[in-house]
Amino acid sequence: MYTLRRYNAPGDTASIHKLDHSIFKCGSSKQELEKMLGWVIDEGFSPVGYLLYTRVDDKNLFLETIGVDPTWRGQGIGTELMNKIISKADDQEQNIHLYINKQHQGLVKFYELFGFTIKNKTCSKAYTSIAMYRPRVLK
Numbered sequence: 001m002y003t004l005r006r007y008n009a010p011g012d013t014a015s016i017h018k019l020d021h022s023i024f025k026c027g028s029s030k031q032e033l034e035k036m037l038g039w040v041i042d043e044g045f046s047p048v049g050y051l052l053y054t055r056v057d058d059k060n061l062f063l064e065t066i067g068v069d070p071t072w073r074g075q076g077i078g079t080e081l082m083n084k085i086i087s088k089a090d091d092q093e094q095n096i097h098l099y100i101n102k103q104h105q106g107l108v109k110f111y112e113l114f115g116f117t118i119k120n121k122t123c124s125k126a127y128t129s130i131a132m133y134r135p136r137v138l139k
């Protein structure tokens with residue numbers, strides 16, 4: 001049984017840094033993680049999933065990262081985390097932006113499930129990223 005709670009930097013930084021780096025070859029630095037907001041899913045006292053964002057301005061959030069421990073995937077944890085940022089954005093009439101890098105292109109389908117659409121593709125020899133966003137819902 002898992003529980004969802006708010007991400008609290010700096011107390012959570014070390015454990016989320018460890019999980020983030022076990023999921024991504026090149027994860028966020030501790031300094032970056034300290035500036036982020038979001039939610040964590042714990043199993044007991046150990047985090048098994050997280051979603052972190054930064055606030056660009058009143059109307060725009062940037063989804064920095066979402067990760068679920070491989071042994072916990074496919075059980076709705078990613079959905080629960082996405083629903084948190086979506087309900088926050090909808091409450092405050094905010095757009096959500098994100099980038100996917102070319103190694104994770106399959107994720108376009110994951111984000112489309114939550115109302116994100118492709119904004120543009122940026123390409124260079126060294127790097128390709130896909131920008132997606134979920135437009136704000138006006139009340």
Ligand SMILES: CC(C)(COP(=O)(O)OP(=O)(O)OC[C@H]1O[C@@H](n2cnc3c(N)ncnc32)[C@H](O)[C@@H]1OP(=O)(O)O)[C@@H](O)C(=O)NCCC(=O)NCCS
Pocket residue numbers: 023064065066067068069072073074075076077078079080104106107108109110113
């Ligand atoms: C993407 C991720 C967060 C999804 O977490 P999860 O807990 O497995 O997601 P859920 O169980 O809530 O799945 C929800 C839906 O998304 C789909 N989905 C999950 N991972 C997916 C992926 N990598 N690509 C495409 N679709 C995916 C599932 O099939 C499911 O669809 P369904 O409801 O039609 O069956 C998880 O796979 C992960 O941590 N991946 C590695 C990290 C990563 O790539 N993060 C994003 C880059 S910032």
